[in-house]
Every structure is written in C-alpha cells, then in structure tokens.
Amino acid sequence: xxxxxxxxxxxxxxxxxxxxxxxxxxxxxxxxxxxxxxxxxxxxxxxxxxxxxxxxxxxxxxxxxxxxxxxxxxxxxxxxxxxxxxxxxxxxxxxxxxxxxxxxxxxxxxxxxxxxxxxxxxxxxxxxxxxxxxxxxxxxxxxxxxxxxxxxxxxxxxxxxxxxxxxxxxxxxxxxxxxxxxxxxxxxxxxxx
Numbered sequence: 001x002x003x004x005x006x007x008x009x010x011x012x013x014x015x016x017x018x019x020x021x022x023x024x025x026x027x028x029x030x031x032x033x034x035x036x037x038x039x040x041x042x043x044x045x046x047x048x049x050x051x052x053x054x055x056x057x058x059x060x061x062x063x064x065x066x067x068x069x070x071x072x073x074x075x076x077x078x079x080x081x082x083x084x085x086x087x088x089x090x091x092x093x094x095x096x097x098x099x100x101x102x103x104x105x106x107x108x109x110x111x112x113x114x115x116x117x118x119x120x121x122x123x124x125x126x127x128x129x130x131x132x133x134x135x136x137x138x139x140x141x142x143x144x145x146x147x148x149x150x151x152x153x154x155x156x157x158x159x160x161x162x163x164x165x166x167x168x169x170x171x172x173x174x175x176x177x178x179x180x181x182x183x184x185x186x187x188x189x190x191x192x193x
Contacts, residue, residue, distance in 0.1 A: 014095075015096075033049040047085060048089050059092060061080075065077050070132075128158075128170070
C-alpha cells in the first residue's frame with residue numbers, strides 16, 4: 001500500500017491523518033486506550049495510549065500553551081498535542097515511521113515555531129496563501145514546480161489549480177501533498193496528450 005508523504009527539508013515524513021488511515025487499512029485492530037493531559041514538573045504533556053493488534057503503544061507530546069498565537073499550537077495547543085501524541089504512538093507501532101517517529105504535522109509546527117520566533121519576513125508571492133512560513137515555502141516550491149513542468153503558465157493557472165482542489169489557504173502538510181499529487185497527475189496527462 002502506498003504511503004502519502006510530505007517532503008520537509010529533504011526528508012520524507014508522514015502526517016498523522018495518513019498514519020490513522022494506515023492503521024485502519026493494514027492492521028486487524030486499533031483501540032484508543034486512554035488520552036489525557038499529565039503535568040510533568042512545570043510543563044504539561046498529552047499522553048495517548050493505543051493498542052494495535054493487541055499490543056500497547058504510548059505517545060506523548062508537549063502542550064505548548066505559550067506558542068505564538070498565529071500558529072496551530074497557539075490556536076489550539078491541547079488538540080495539537082493530542083494529535084502529535086497519537087501520531088507518535090502510531091509511529092512507535094511502525095505506522096508511517098519512514099525517517100522519524102515525529103509526524104509531518106509535528107515537524108511543520110516545530111519549524112513554524114522556530115521561524116516565527118526568529119523571523120518576521122512578509123510573504124512575497126500573494127497567490128501562495130498559507131497559515132505558516134514553512135507551509136508558505138512548501139506552497140511556493142509546489143507553484144515553482146508546476147511552472148517549471150509547464151502544467152500551469154502563470155498566477156491565474158496556480159489560482160485555478162488551488163480552486164479545483166478547494167484550497168483557499170494552505171493549512172496542513174496534507175494540503176501540500178494534495179497539491180503536489182495534482183501537479184504530478186497534471187504532468188502525466190500533459191505528457192500522454
């Protein structure tokens with residue numbers, strides 16, 4: 001079964017949604033045993049305990065209550081931590097752990113946090129709308145790839161491509177994967193024509 005990945009700085013990562021899809025498609029049983037917040041010294045972590053085929057796996061992730069407000073962690077730190085903890089537990093179970101136990105979602109949020117604290121550069125290409133700088137950069141790379149392959153000719157073509165996918169703003173690594181898959185599909189159709 002093909003695994004959908006997201007390229008982040010030259011490494012392939014799998015997002016949590018893909019890991020959940022894999023567990024339902026490839027394993028006989030999947031169960032959430034528990035999912036709750038735990039205080040560890042001055043920080044809070046989310047712990048997800050799952051069972052895959054009867055074997056228990058534990059994933060944890062820090063709840064980032066002090067994250068920048070324009071980031072996913074800043075908007076909903078508990079949900080982000082829970083998602084990351086479940087993703088890590090699934091990674092420990094061998095699902096979608098190509099190069100890392102960390103999921104694409106988690107890596108993108110970490111990069112976003114680093115870049116938001118070290119840089120406040122404005123986005124240059126107004127046709128690439130994204131909720132974070134890493135997603136903007138990935139979207140810009142996708143647009144440049146589409147232009148280079150000749151599947152779009154200009155900003156109007158880019159906007160039409162996004163519109164056909166129902167994407168008004170790039171919000172997740174899954175959006176980037178969807179865009180890149182569409183570009184690949186368009187390239188194949190162009191070549192076969």
